[in-house]
Amino acid sequence: MEAVILSTQQYNDLVSRLDDLNRQLEEKQKKPQDTFLDNQEFLLLMNISKRTAQTWRDEGVISFSQIGSKIYYRMSDVQKLLDNNYRKAFKNNRR
Numbered sequence: 001m002e003a004v005i006l007s008t009q010q011y012n013d014l015v016s017r018l019d020d021l022n023r024q025l026e027e028k029q030k031k032p033q034d035t036f037l038d039n040q041e042f043l044l045l046m047n048i049s050k051r052t053a054q055t056w057r058d059e060g061v062i063s064f065s066q067i068g069s070k071i072y073y074r075m076s077d078v079q080k081l082l083d084n085n086y087r088k089a090f091k092n093n094r095r
Contacts, residue, residue: 037078039071045078 006014037045043053056062057071062081065072 035075036065036072037075039073042071042073042078 039050039053043050046053048056053062053071057064062073063077065074
């Protein structure tokens with residue numbers, strides 16, 4: 001095995017670069033619940049109309065953020081909506 005000798009400055013530069021790469025990887029691997037969907041993405045994901053999304057917002061079914069006319073939904077809120085409305089399958093004993 002061959003040894004490589006680095007100066008203190010070179011070592012610090014290398015460590016800094018590795019830290020930057022690590023931060024970039026962590027940013028790209030954000031958990032899905034940490035991401036936001038715009039209104040169009042939400043409509044497509046849930047397969048609903050604009051009117052249904054508006055009703056859900058008005059009735060407090062789903063939380064949202066609004067900046068100007070743009071509406072955003074946190075993926076964790078979408079997951080919570082689906083979890084709160086989850087119904088377990090039941091066993092059908094008919095034969």
